[in-house]
Amino acid sequence: MIIQIYGIRTVEDARMVIEEGGHHIGVSYGKIMRTPGQISCEQAKEIFEGVQPSAVRIGLTVAEDIEEIIENLVVTLPDVLHLSGDIEAIKPDQIEILKATFPDLKIMQALPVLANTPLEEQKVMEYVRDYEGVSDFFLIDTKNPDADDIGATGLTHDIYIDKAIIESTSVPCIIAGGLDAANVADAIQVTKPYGVDSFTSTNFGKSVPGKGIKDREKVRAFVEAVQNAHSRQ
Numbered sequence: 001m002i003i004q005i006y007g008i009r010t011v012e013d014a015r016m017v018i019e020e021g022g023h024h025i026g027v028s029y030g031k032i033m034r035t036p037g038q039i040s041c042e043q044a045k046e047i048f049e050g051v052q053p054s055a056v057r058i059g060l061t062v063a064e065d066i067e068e069i070i071e072n073l074v075v076t077l078p079d080v081l082h083l084s085g086d087i088e089a090i091k092p093d094q095i096e097i098l099k100a101t102f103p104d105l106k107i108m109q110a111l112p113v114l115a116n117t118p119l120e121e122q123k124v125m126e127y128v129r130d131y132e133g134v135s136d137f138f139l140i141d142t143k144n145p146d147a148d149d150i151g152a153t154g155l156t157h158d159i160y161i162d163k164a165i166i167e168s169t170s171v172p173c174i175i176a177g178g179l180d181a182a183n184v185a186d187a188i189q190v191t192k193p194y195g196v197d198s199f200t201s202t203n204f205g206k207s208v209p210g211k212g213i214k215d216r217e218k219v220r221a222f223v224e225a226v227q228n229a230h231s232r233q
């Protein structure tokens, strides 16, 4: 079971997460500031170089301009590009261009799931069909209906929607959205995902600008909960 931890802003946090059992380290970056926790491309590059090759390095962008995404990728060179902006802004044929430009790059497309909304009233299954041909992974994540980007909400959604998606596609799916040490076992048992993701629940309560935000004790509790749930399967 892959464990992906987001919110990595320093090499120290990246190494700590890997020591505690994380497999994918998630870094939100960009030249143009688009999300509150985003770091620069140069900082992301330093983190990715500092952990190579012991983890899968995930670079997150919410940019909606393909030229901007390419310009940032040239600097950061992650193993996986996580597209977490408005899904309709980057079409599958533009992802083909990214894949042709960076042949070794894998794509993780975030799939937006709205909380408290039945599956039939959401477009997520349509997105699965449209994007499965160009995605190496899906991240099934909670979307705030008022935001363009997907994720980092700390909010759960109906895990039976994740189950339906996972059963409908051959693309490996990582589940996300308000997962924590207390609810992740149930989510694993119901959905049988390729992996699980955490951001909010593994952060310190308060963040200090320029410092790491990941709490070792919370990361450890999350990893232990995932490993225990996985060994019971």
Ligand SMILES: O=C(O)c1ccccc1NCC(=O)[C@H](O)[C@H](O)COP(=O)(O)O
Pocket (backbone or CB within 6 Å): 005, 006, 007, 026, 027, 028, 035, 037, 038, 060, 062, 084, 139, 141, 142, 149, 150, 151, 152, 153, 154, 155, 176, 177, 178, 179, 197, 198, 199, 200, 201
């Ligand atoms: O990591 C970020 O800063 C970020 C910013 C904007 C959109 C998504 C972002 N992270 C994506 C992730 O994969 C989160 O870990 C995922 O959304 C789960 O977040 P949470 O529900 O807070 O655990």
